[in-house]
Amino acid sequence: MAEIKLDSLTKTYGPTQVLYHVHADIEDGEFVVIVGPSGCGKSTLLRMIAGLESITTGEVSIGDKVVNGLEPADRDIAMVFQNYALYPHMSVRQNMAYGLKIRKQPKAEIERRVQEAADILEIGQYLDRKPRQLSGGQRQRVAMGRAIVRDPQVFLFDEPLSNLDAKLRVQMRLEIRKLQKRLGVTSIFVTHDQVEAMTLGDRLMVLNAGYVEQFGTPIELYDRPATIFVAGFIGSPAMNFLPATAANGTVTLGNGVSLPGADGVSGPVTFGIRPEHLVPDDTGPIRVCVQLFEALGANTLLHGVLEGTETAVVVSLPGHVTLEPGETRSFSAPPAAQHLFDSDSGARIEP
Amino acid sequence: MVENRPFVTILAHLVLIFGVALVALPVWITFVGASHDGARMLQAPIPMWPGDQFFVNLRQTFLGNGLDGTRTAPVWMMMFNSLVMAMMIAVGKIAISLLSAYAIVYFKFPFRMGVFWMIFITLMLPVEVRILPTFEVIADLGMLNSYWGLTVPLIASATATFMFRQVFLTIPDEMLESARIDGAGPMRFFWDILLPLSRTNIAALFVILFIYGWNQYLWPLLITTDANMMTIVVSIKQMLEASEQTPQWNIIMMTALLAMVPPIIVVIAMQRLFVKGLTETDK
Amino acid sequence: MLKRVHFPPSLLPYLLVAPQVIITVVFFIWPASQAVYQSFLVEDAFGLSTEFVWFENFTYLWNSRQYLDTFGRTIYFSAAVAFLSMSFALILAGFADRVIRGSTIYRTLLIWPYAVAPVLAGALWLFMFNPTLGIIPFMLDNVGYDWNHYLNGNQAMCLVIIAAAWKQVAYNFLFYLAAMQSIPKSIIEAAAIDGAGPFRRFATVIFPLISPTTFFLLVVNAVYAFFETFGIIHAVTQGGPANATTTLVYKVYNDGFIGLDLGGSAAQSVILMILVIAMTVVQFRFIEKRVQY
Ligand SMILES: Nc1ncnc2c1ncn2[C@@H]1O[C@H](COP(=O)(O)OP(=O)(O)O)[C@@H](O)[C@H]1O
Ligand SMILES: [Mg+2]
Numbered sequence: 001m002a003e004i005k006l007d008s009l010t011k012t013y014g015p016t017q018v019l020y021h022v023h024a025d026i027e028d029g030e031f032v033v034i035v036g037p038s039g040c041g042k043s044t045l046l047r048m049i050a051g052l053e054s055i056t057t058g059e060v061s062i063g064d065k066v067v068n069g070l071e072p073a074d075r076d077i078a079m080v081f082q083n084y085a086l087y088p089h090m091s092v093r094q095n096m097a098y099g100l101k102i103r104k105q106p107k108a109e110i111e112r113r114v115q116e117a118a119d120i121l122e123i124g125q126y127l128d129r130k131p132r133q134l135s136g137g138q139r140q141r142v143a144m145g146r147a148i149v150r151d152p153q154v155f156l157f158d159e160p161l162s163n164l165d166a167k168l169r170v171q172m173r174l175e176i177r178k179l180q181k182r183l184g185v186t187s188i189f190v191t192h193d194q195v196e197a198m199t200l201g202d203r204l205m206v207l208n209a210g211y212v213e214q215f216g217t218p219i220e221l222y223d224r225p226a227t228i229f230v231a232g233f234i235g236s237p238a239m240n241f242l243p244a245t246a247a248n249g250t251v252t253l254g255n256g257v258s259l260p261g262a263d264g265v266s267g268p269v270t271f272g273i274r275p276e277h278l279v280p281d282d283t284g285p286i287r288v289c290v291q292l293f294e295a296l297g298a299n300t301l302l303h304g305v306l307e308g309t310e311t312a313v314v315v316s317l318p319g320h321v322t323l324e325p326g327e328t329r330s331f332s333a334p335p336a337a338q339h340l341f342d343s344d345s346g347a348r349i350e351p
Numbered sequence: 352m353v354e355n356r357p358f359v360t361i362l363a364h365l366v367l368i369f370g371v372a373l374v375a376l377p378v379w380i381t382f383v384g385a386s387h388d389g390a391r392m393l394q395a396p397i398p399m400w401p402g403d404q405f406f407v408n409l410r411q412t413f414l415g416n417g418l419d420g421t422r423t424a425p426v427w428m429m430m431f432n433s434l435v436m437a438m439m440i441a442v443g444k445i446a447i448s449l450l451s452a453y454a455i456v457y458f459k460f461p462f463r464m465g466v467f468w469m470i471f472i473t474l475m476l477p478v479e480v481r482i483l484p485t486f487e488v489i490a491d492l493g494m495l496n497s498y499w500g501l502t503v504p505l506i507a508s509a510t511a512t513f514m515f516r517q518v519f520l521t522i523p524d525e526m527l528e529s530a531r532i533d534g535a536g537p538m539r540f541f542w543d544i545l546l547p548l549s550r551t552n553i554a555a556l557f558v559i560l561f562i563y564g565w566n567q568y569l570w571p572l573l574i575t576t577d578a579n580m581m582t583i584v585v586s587i588k589q590m591l592e593a594s595e596q597t598p599q600w601n602i603i604m605m606t607a608l609l610a611m612v613p614p615i616i617v618v619i620a621m622q623r624l625f626v627k628g629l630t631e632t633d634k
Numbered sequence: 635m636l637k638r639v640h641f642p643p644s645l646l647p648y649l650l651v652a653p654q655v656i657i658t659v660v661f662f663i664w665p666a667s668q669a670v671y672q673s674f675l676v677e678d679a680f681g682l683s684t685e686f687v688w689f690e691n692f693t694y695l696w697n698s699r700q701y702l703d704t705f706g707r708t709i710y711f712s713a714a715v716a717f718l719s720m721s722f723a724l725i726l727a728g729f730a731d732r733v734i735r736g737s738t739i740y741r742t743l744l745i746w747p748y749a750v751a752p753v754l755a756g757a758l759w760l761f762m763f764n765p766t767l768g769i770i771p772f773m774l775d776n777v778g779y780d781w782n783h784y785l786n787g788n789q790a791m792c793l794v795i796i797a798a799a800w801k802q803v804a805y806n807f808l809f810y811l812a813a814m815q816s817i818p819k820s821i822i823e824a825a826a827i828d829g830a831g832p833f834r835r836f837a838t839v840i841f842p843l844i845s846p847t848t849f850f851l852l853v854v855n856a857v858y859a860f861f862e863t864f865g866i867i868h869a870v871t872q873g874g875p876a877n878a879t880t881t882l883v884y885k886v887y888n889d890g891f892i893g894l895d896l897g898g899s900a901a902q903s904v905i906l907m908i909l910v911i912a913m914t915v916v917q918f919r920f921i922e923k924r925v926q927y
Contacts, residue, residue, distance in 0.1 A: 085525030
């Protein structure tokens with residue numbers, strides 16, 4: 001078991017820099033999810049921790065040891081790949097045993113550990129099959145099995161669920177979560193899917209174009225997003241952003257409507273409010289012209305524009321609501337659900 | 352078939368059967384020639400149907416001392432030489448191509464591209480264009496009349512190296528990454544993962560190279576002056592020459608038959624691998 | 635080109651490429667450079683002294699009627715072999731592509747000549763055309779045509795062309811059939827709905843679509859006819875009668891090993907090398923194109 005420390009990690013490929021000074025202290029047994037849009041450097045970061053990618057500057061420590069110079073095999077980690085990377089010519093059993101065999105474990109010990117891992121993952125009856133004879137979900141389990149037999153200090157996952165269909169993905173997500181809690185192994189999980197990230201992680205690292213935007217618990221990220229990027233990335237449907245101007249403790253939206261706002265802020269700001277936080281209120285200040293709506297059953301999504309502007313606004317209304325395109329609805333925004341961001345830097349402005 | 356035109360289908364079969372017959376005719380004549388006694392094969396017109404001397408001729412050819420008036424060794428010995436040559440060439444080419452393709456794809460080292468281009472150049476230098484100087488090299492190294500001299504100069508292969516390079520490039524990167532996390536070193540990865548994954552390609556290439564090796568002509572012709580080192584394919588020429596004085600067509604035809612049967616069996620028995628090898632290595 | 639992850643630097647890659655590199659240097663690059671060097675030398679008749687003569691060997695060849703004739707003859711030979719074996723293979727492949735059941739059987743029955751060594755192909759056809767015994771002269775005699783390739787240069791050329799083309803039919807057939815089978819069925823069906831009958835479809839749809847294969851095979855057949863038919867010529871005609879079947883490769887061998895004209899033979903080798911390089915470049919171009927259909 002081990003904590004992981006990333007100290008000012010940087011990565012460049014020739015002239016292009018893909019990671020900028022990544023810091024993180026990951027606790028023993030913690031489940032950290034690295035999330036961000038594709039191409040932002042998530043895999044690169046994970047592979048640097050695994051030792052598959054060289055470190056340009058900075059340090060990676062696992063346990064108390066700096067592992068920069070260590071081979072992947074010597075870092076005591078296990079990795080689950082997006083395409084599983086099972087050895088196609090070996091049976092499930094051989095796949096799982098391969099790493100132990102190389103480490104010259106006694107035969108009986110290998111057999112015992114493979115059996116144990118197979119029991120945990122319920123793949124006991126497939127042990128003698130080849131990977132191509134398994135379904136996607138079963139392969140995924142074998143890939144997990146290959147990681148857990150080694151009993152490593154750290155699990156690394158690189159989008160392991162993205163090749164599964166939607167239903168299986170949800171199911172495997174829960175299983176990974178349970179398994180990780182049960183084994184208590186420090187884990188880092190990469191995904192571009194924010195729902196996956198929110199449900200899996202003890203803490204989330206939001207990465208954008210090589211920069212860490214925020215590193216915190218799912219609730220922190222939801223309640224107090226540090227940047228516009230995080231605010232827009234976390235939560236579904238995404239937060240509404242309305243251009244506004246702040247002065248003298250009020251925030252004035254594009255259509256001239258004013259709301260009470262933060263003191264000591266002036267100039268252009270971005271006003272943020274989540275669709276589910278707009279409360280129907282006939283006297284509310286935020287008036288939205290309905291363009292269309294989607295009835296999702298549990299809730300209804302209203303798509304419209306802020307009255308008098310072209311700014312799109314989405315509202316999530318509980319239950320069934322019937323709306324007429326063209327009509328105008330009013331909403332109020334509870335102060336606690338309002339977010340203000342600096343329009344230039346995108347940074348959060350604390351009230 | 353797109354539409355039902357029995358006439359065209361029947362025509363297709365007729366043309367194909369005619370084509371097959373035409374292609375097979377020389378071999379049929381050879382087979383017939385190998386099944387009559389020597390005297391019968393001197394009267395024109397020669398027979399078109401097999402005689403009853405096939406096994407007599409087979410025995411005499413296979414175990415005998417070669418054709419009268421030639422310096423050839425017994426046919427069984429020449430077939431053995433051909434087999435050794437074909438095997439050494441096929442195995443040698445595959446082995447060194449696998450190794451160099453592995454180095455080129457999985458290692459980053461100075462001169463990597465230099466090595467790649469050097470291998471590429473061999474594509475442009477068939478034996479036929481460097482006959483004399485290569486012969487001199489072999490002579491200087493004392494490799495005339497040896498299996499090594501017969502095979503080693505033919506073992507370098509750009510084609511095979513490029514094919515394995517292609518195969519390795521299609522193996523997902525994660526295979527190596529996974530193996531490295533499992534603790535496999537370079538040679539272990541090569542044996543445990545890469546070789547098994549290239550199995551069918553190796554087999555396909557083996558089929559092609561076995562035929563290539565067995566059918567070598569110019570090189571063995573130059574390198575073997577000792578009758579005991581001669582290969583069966585080369586001996587045909589000697590027999591044809593001798594036939595101008597003492598025509599023993601039954602024996603010559605039997606020898607020709609013995610010379611072509613092994614590679615033909617390989618092609619037909621391993622047709623799928625053969626087709627795969629041919630289409631994937633097509634230079 | 636290279637995997638994104640590779641093994642840490644070590645001596646190993648050098649050891650891995652060493653066998654290939656050593657063989658290439660000793661048996662390919664060194665002899666080839668020797669050939670280039672020798673092509674600038676003239677040796678006297680007794681092999682006692684050599685003289686550096688720059689391009690004299692080449693200008694000699696350029697002015698040699700015999701060499702130029704050989705060049706032309708080789709091109710004629712190659713073109714004839716390519717045309718004969720490719721058209722025969724094309725017809726057979728076209729019909730084989732049509733029959734649903736049995737196309738693999740026909741394939742089996744047609745590809746085995748690939749395994750026959752050129753020299754054996756030569757021996758087989760030599761026997762078929764043997765002026766006293768062969769069945770073809772026998773049949774030709776019945777229609778009043780006299781065959782003797784030992785005396786008649788054209789007939790000798792005809793014989794080696796047939797023997798060389800015969801062996802290559804298998805290869806061409808295989809590639810043509812594969813190309814035709816890779817044409818999407820829907821295209822053929824569309825042409826049929828447009829009212830094109832089988833022969834018309836072949837001429838206007840299938841043949842144009844497989845033209846990349848035709849180009850590819852042209853190059854492969856040319857290389858084959860230039861370099862790999864040595865055995866046929868050597869065994870069947872020894873370049874005769876009166877040089878009527880001497881090709882470039884046969885002449886290199888003959889001038890070098892039999893005539894012992896080192897400089898001349900080396901100069902011819904160098905010219906062949908240039909030809910191979912040109913053909914290889916063309917071949918690679920076409921392979922790139924071939925992938926696209
Ligand atoms: N070997 C490489 N050479 C150059 N650029 C690379 C290389 N590998 C990745 N990149 C770049 O680094 C960025 C991050 O890639 P990656 O970590 O794979 O993103 P993701 O977050 O989708 O996993 C991408 O813009 C990618 O183009
Ligand atoms: Mg990725």
